[in-house]
Amino acid sequence: MEERLKSDFEKTLKNLNFSKKEIETKQNYLSRFLKAGLPNRNLENWKFSDLSQIIKKNIGELSFYNDYSSSNKVDSSIFVDGLEHNKIVFINGRVEKIDFQYEEKNKIDILENIELNDNFINVNSLVNLNNAFTNKHFKIIVKNNYYLKKPLIVYHSTSKKIKSKNINIRLDFLLEKNSCLKIIDIFSDNSEKNFVNVFYNFDLHKDSILKNYKIDKLENNNIKYSYNNIEQDTNSVSETFILSTGSHFLKNEINCNLNGRYSSAFINGIFSLKDKNHHEIRTNINHLIDNTKSYQLIKSVSENDTKAVYQGKIFVNSEAQKTDGYQLSKAILLDETTEFNAKPELEIYADDVKCSHGSASGSLDDNSIFYLMSRGLNYKEAKELLINGFLLDVVEKITDTEIKNLIKNTIGLKE
Amino acid sequence: MREKQIDKLKDYKYGFTTDIENIKAPKGLNEEVIKFISKAKKEPKWMLDWRMKAFERLKNLKEPNWQKPKYPKIDYQDIYYYSAPKGTSEKPKNLDDLDPKILETYKKLGIPLQEQQRLNGIAVDAVFDSVSVATTFKDKLNEVGVIFCSISEAIQEHPELVKKYLGSVIPLTDHYFATLNSAVFTDGSFVYIPKGVRCPMELSTYFRINASQTGQFERTLIIADEGSYVSYLEGCTAPMRDENQLHAANVELIALDDAEIKYSTVQNWYPGDENGKGGIYNFVTKRGLCKGKNSKISWTQVETGSAITWKYPSCILRGDNSIGEFYSIAITNNYQKADTGTKMIHLGKNTKSKIISKGISAGFSDMTYRGLVDISSKAKNSRNYTQCDSLLMGNKCGAHTVPYIKNKNSDSNIAHEATTSKISEEQLHYCQQRGLNQEEAVGLIVNGFCKEVLQQLPMEFAVEAQKLVGISLEGSVG
Structure with missing residues (x-):
């Protein structure tokens, strides 16, 4: 793999214009990745999901070079109906469209090609891989006191054209004082057997609000990794919702640093796994100062040779008095072949x-099924009703009504 | 100087040393030393071969390093692996032959070995450094067929049992410290409860490290045959020294059909002084196998001592309907560190496990609960309940919870809860208002916090443990 990486890296550099300094930074990231390689189960964070093996088994040899010179046609059928929204469209890792048509122009800055720095060199090997290979690095700045009128939907789509490729996407967001941004990530794939690596970095200034909804609904054979880094200043709020369903493998990692007083982070997630998928959510909430709050709720329903993993960590350092941290994970296993692993961790100083x-974790409650069946539902209906209620609990935590309804419809949950 | 020493002794009253002549094996870890130990114990050849096999394997093993409390590298060549009080090469037939200094030591520790002095009818196996010096109430136990002796005696007298069960729960191929123990273990207790016998008294072992620069590697093997019951207690102390001493024990429990083993530990090794100097490294492997149907193993531990405690008493629930329980109080103060918890491995149908863990940390200490609940796909209808609560005193200490939960069975239920908090001002105020001083109030609240676990201990131990909890936390409030 090492030879391939090096030659693909050279090829990538040749076809894109980077400054000398940037190339150096990229090389740094690459050499870090080369040293560590793809994560495997010997690493504590990857104990339950051996990515290196999963890629080997499902993809085989990965290619890291992507041709970003020609544009792809945007298929408008993937766009969400019935919700007015701003768009960013990625196709095969290339930004094809950025459209903030509903917003005031001078309130949003879109910076293209900002220089890469080495702030994230010690995070993990996949972030290193991402930074070494991303082609364009956008930063979106929401100005002081501006609340976006409509949500932003980021479409991550892939076409049949690519196979056995590694695609790296990076976006940075800066929310200035008292601003608000809602982002929905929608994954729609027509490709098979690729490894998609997404890295988001959020910087939340005082009093700002971030809502991020990650929706991986459509069934596909790709392997995905997504890493969100969230830095929060005083009184800022972040809300993350994850729907983890469609991809063959998906790991969502959220790292949230509560740097400012009265800041709070909410993470809610649903696993709904139906066919041989293996999904993981790993969260890392760092309470670094007093009077901060975090809340996490993860629910999983799985069957048919699937594996769901939740690793959640709350870290409270010695200055972070008056921290309020809560974490709950619940799982329903529908048959014998499925697995749920959890590692809810507290580290408190x-x-x-x-x-x-x-x-x-456990099975569906027999008594509840009996109750519903005695009232005239058949077994299938009773089961669906119970699962519906179980998952609805998480969706109800979404604070934006419009988006809540959208997500309810996507999952097919009824009230 | 003397005053200072007395002052120190107040904190850890078991910190005295017994001035006694020792026979030691040469320093270091090599084949010669293992042969020396085996010879000193008059072991048959198969035992020596077994040790050698472990030693061979040890050469290729590395120390694990995933644990939370890090420690300076141990120089395994700088430890005495065998140290015995002079004159104990033959185990004394009766107490009159035993060095009075040793008797005195145990008396000081509150464990009189004279049988007539024991009111409560607990049979004791006393292990001093590397040898078992006395086992009490042997005759009475023999009447019902219970074998209770040191493991060295068992190797000679009951080789068929030892051969069959030694290493069957903790195999030679286990992790570094367990394998080290297999190679160099010196003494420990052996218990066999025959079919259908309910052991008439509590059995207990008292471990004492006395010599300096020695490691204690004891090995305990308890077998409960069909339908039997035994309750076993373990206590340990060591003198105060500035050096860190290693204690790497292996404990194996085997419960056959319908048998029950209750294993309680009150661990009070020397924890080091208030600056974190000295103390025992307590790296212990304890594992129980519920081999038969309807068997039950229950671990209760009160961990107050040791500079570093690193142990996970585990249950392998292989028999259908078997039950595993784990009750733990771990208290760390000053610079003590603990990484402890349990593993419940459900293999049989209808197996149940329960974990109650209470951690209290004060001073500059660090406490980690690490536990595994693994329900395999064949363990239909199994249940687990886990509760781990931590109490923090001050903001220089840490309390961590790292549970691993693996569920591969849809018929099984796992519930896990954990909380971390401090003693609330309200509770303190309430107690103080009623005339308790702050320290008493804290003691009362902490005892209430630990009650669920303390209840599991046999009566005499529970009183001891309750006092110990109070002493361990002295000076941590205010």
């Missing part, structure tokens, strides 16, 4: 805190 976590 301050005494005046309120931190708790809970984790439960």
